[in-house]
Amino acid sequence: MASYEVEHNVPKSDPNAPSNPPRRPDLSTFFSTLEHVDTSNVSNEHATPIPSDVSAAFRTLGEAFQRMRMYRSGEGPLDDMVESLLADAEMPPKEVKGVSQGFLDELERVPNKILKPSMDCPICGNPFLEDEYPLVVRLPCNKNHIFDLECIAPWLKLHATCPLDRKDLVKEKAPPPPPKDEEEDGEWDDMYA
Numbered sequence: 001m002a003s004y005e006v007e008h009n010v011p012k013s014d015p016n017a018p019s020n021p022p023r024r025p026d027l028s029t030f031f032s033t034l035e036h037v038d039t040s041n042v043s044n045e046h047a048t049p050i051p052s053d054v055s056a057a058f059r060t061l062g063e064a065f066q067r068m069r070m071y072r073s074g075e076g077p078l079d080d081m082v083e084s085l086l087a088d089a090e091m092p093p094k095e096v097k098g099v100s101q102g103f104l105d106e107l108e109r110v111p112n113k114i115l116k117p118s119m120d121c122p123i124c125g126n127p128f129l130e131d132e133y134p135l136v137v138r139l140p141c142n143k144n145h146i147f148d149l150e151c152i153a154p155w156l157k158l159h160a161t162c163p164l165d166r167k168d169l170v171k172e173k174a175p176p177p178p179p180k181d182e183e184e185d186g187e188w189d190d191m192y193a
Contacts, residue, residue: 025064029155033057034157054096059089068124077122079165081155082093087159098157099170107137110146122164141167175182 006061033056062085069078112134121126122134128134128148139145141162155163160170 025067027061027064030060030064030154031055035058054094055089057096057139058085058092058158058160059159062086062089066152078125081123081163082160085158096158099160103155103170104149105151107139107149110136110138112136119146120148121151123147123150123155140169141165153166154160 033053053185062082065078065082065085069082112129115128115136117127117129119129122145126148128136128146135149136146137149139147139152139162142165145162145164152163156169161168162166
């Protein structure tokens with residue numbers, strides 16, 4: 001019986017070869033913990049998360065960002081983010097004041113043609129264009145605050161602030177105006193649905 005590498009025409013990997021560090025740590029544990037903390041989609045409007053779950057969410061993300069920091073050189077916003085997350089893990093807030101998934105979905109996407117080879121994510125430190133399919137977003141607080149969505153999304157799920165200038169992003173980005181109701185325009189339709 002042939003090996004997987006032979007069957008799929010994949011070169012065998014050398015176990016002694018140095019491996020490149022992952023671009024970002026695995027955040028699956030963080031997102032599963034976040035499900036216990038995020039009360040935005042719970043039917044009980046008075047639901048509050050358990051403090052130990054809130055603490056676990058902050059600690060898990062803080063530790064993931066700490067692993068990311070090992071591969072970075074120099075200081076940056078990641079140091080402050082780790083300190084803030086670990087402090088919040090020690091004294092967890094009663095509720096998480098992060099942004100909704102809708103807010104993340106509506107963040108302005110930065111087209112790849114605008115990105116320069118020297119531009120990198122302030123969180124992970126990796127150049128945007130090194131990623132095969134970069135998904136870069138701009139925060140509404142400043143046109144120069146651009147991040148990998150995979151790096152900034154976990155932070156924004158716990159904190160609704162920009163990690164660079166600490167501005168509250170929910171206040172910065174005004175919601176779109178409500179759609180006009182057709183009946184208010186004076187139009188009347190005899191059809192009932």
